[in-house]
Amino acid sequence: MPEIKRTQLAAEHERLGGKMVEFGGWWMPVRFAGIVNEHLAVRSSAGLFDVSHMGEILVTGPDALRFTNKLVTNNVERLEPDQAQYTCMCYPTGGIVDDLLVYRLEDGYLLVVNAANIEKDHAWILKNAEGDIQIRNESADYIQVALQGPRAAEILAPLTDARLETIGFYHYALGTVVGMPAIVSRTGYTGEDGFEIYMKGGESEASKLWRAIMERGAAFGLVPVGLGARDTLRLEMGYMLYGNDITQDTTPLEAGLGWVTKLKKGPFIGRDVLLEQKERGLQRSLIAFAVEGRSSPRHGYPLLFNGVPRGEVTSGGFSPSLERGIGMGYLSAEAQAVEGQLAVDVRGKPISASRVSLPFYKQGSHL
Amino acid sequence: MDEAIRCTSEHEWVRAEEGLAVVGLTDYAQSELGDIVYVELPEVGARFEKGEVFGTIESVKSVSDIYSPVSGEVKAVNTELEPHPEFVNQDCYHQGWIVKLEMSDPSELDDLMTDAEYEEFISGGAEE
Numbered sequence: 001m002p003e004i005k006r007t008q009l010a011a012e013h014e015r016l017g018g019k020m021v022e023f024g025g026w027w028m029p030v031r032f033a034g035i036v037n038e039h040l041a042v043r044s045s046a047g048l049f050d051v052s053h054m055g056e057i058l059v060t061g062p063d064a065l066r067f068t069n070k071l072v073t074n075n076v077e078r079l080e081p082d083q084a085q086y087t088c089m090c091y092p093t094g095g096i097v098d099d100l101l102v103y104r105l106e107d108g109y110l111l112v113v114n115a116a117n118i119e120k121d122h123a124w125i126l127k128n129a130e131g132d133i134q135i136r137n138e139s140a141d142y143i144q145v146a147l148q149g150p151r152a153a154e155i156l157a158p159l160t161d162a163r164l165e166t167i168g169f170y171h172y173a174l175g176t177v178v179g180m181p182a183i184v185s186r187t188g189y190t191g192e193d194g195f196e197i198y199m200k201g202g203e204s205e206a207s208k209l210w211r212a213i214m215e216r217g218a219a220f221g222l223v224p225v226g227l228g229a230r231d232t233l234r235l236e237m238g239y240m241l242y243g244n245d246i247t248q249d250t251t252p253l254e255a256g257l258g259w260v261t262k263l264k265k266g267p268f269i270g271r272d273v274l275l276e277q278k279e280r281g282l283q284r285s286l287i288a289f290a291v292e293g294r295s296s297p298r299h300g301y302p303l304l305f306n307g308v309p310r311g312e313v314t315s316g317g318f319s320p321s322l323e324r325g326i327g328m329g330y331l332s333a334e335a336q337a338v339e340g341q342l343a344v345d346v347r348g349k350p351i352s353a354s355r356v357s358l359p360f361y362k363q364g365s366h367l
Numbered sequence: 368m369d370e371a372i373r374c375t376s377e378h379e380w381v382r383a384e385e386g387l388a389v390v391g392l393t394d395y396a397q398s399e400l401g402d403i404v405y406v407e408l409p410e411v412g413a414r415f416e417k418g419e420v421f422g423t424i425e426s427v428k429s430v431s432d433i434y435s436p437v438s439g440e441v442k443a444v445n446t447e448l449e450p451h452p453e454f455v456n457q458d459c460y461h462q463g464w465i466v467k468l469e470m471s472d473p474s475e476l477d478d479l480m481t482d483a484e485y486e487e488f489i490s491g492g493a494e495e
Contacts, residue, residue, distance in 0.1 A: 019401075035427040036402040228401070228428050294405040294449070296425055318404040318427050347423065347430075 007052035008143050008206035024116030026053040029226040038229035039320040042190055045221035046149030048213055055118035055139040060108030063131030068109045073252055075262040079104040082171050087260050090270030094251040097124050099240055114242045143206045148194030150365040155217040178212040191237040191364030236319050238288055238358030245314040253277055255286050284330045289353040295346050296325030302345040305335035321361045373479035381436040387467040388437050394459050395489045400426040403455045408444040417475055437475040439468035
């Protein structure tokens, strides 16, 4: 078994009494005060997340744009100098290697990838490298925290020289936070306004950053948030979780990520299969649903259509905001073409479900 | 914790009360599970053997079975848990009780851990 990795903030979480678990090879807090409490704090005020386990891979060089655009499904050419975009990276089969953010930096492109996929992604990028480029896996150097919630900007403003009011959604500024150089990005995984702050450094910089934000946020109701609430918050928005909703066996089109799949932008890895899939029509696609009663759909539970299994729940659970069970899963195109009753097989019992439009939670402060 | 209770290695407690066995989840269990959002209760009249699954408890994060600590027939279920599953978090030994069983063999209680033994059990690495 490989050693469990610790972020620069692991000791801080332990000091705060976070309940620590292994997640994707990392020793991470799953909760502090409790998932529901943390979730509601982010929706109403603000929460601070350690996401330093995420990976950062830098692509530089004269051919960085051309290469990055070949690698991902979204159109990197459209990025302005201070902008980021959400995208997928596919195999030639159209299956997804990972979902990621691409930041256009002054000297290249920063690819922010999922923690559990860092080595896989890095190897994939190296394998496909072409042209005059340099690829550097800088994941271990970066501290990343996410400050999320309607009060995030008020909390962060006095701690940074970045002019937050000028940073639009999915844009960033370079500046200092708590006196240290950082990328301040108006992005997140919660549906609320907020920032993801990237900074190079070790434990002492990370603790300094974390403590300064927590101290400043105390009066605003800022709480530390673990991976448990990170998952419930993103599920309420219908955001993808790699390994659950999207995998090497699902395509961006099936996952409803056509909006980041620019088939007309020119060649990219997976495009031929995706074009064909689009022309032929999808055999299945990801749907969202809410269930009756108080039990929750969970990852792996069968999706029933007129009583017959026609798919599987990929993400599911109790929504603290809506106070009911919600989920997503792939349902066959045949079952979607006709009228019928959707249900989830919850431990042998069919529980009625109704399809809903995403996001599940529609009152987020940044939609 | 209540001195009159007995506990199982699956983290249920049982307390004899007016001839019935009142069953619930221990404080350790509710704390490990976190926010409880649903308790699936058995039917009154159902019979369970010791160690048999009689219900399910869902937290935000996980789903767990609840095992019958003793054999017997369900005489009452805590219907208050339907609107208020959080009672298990807030007051697991009283307001958060789950079922009351009529024991078919009260001597089974003697096989369970005492309060002190259970405390030792959970501090001795009950976490996997």
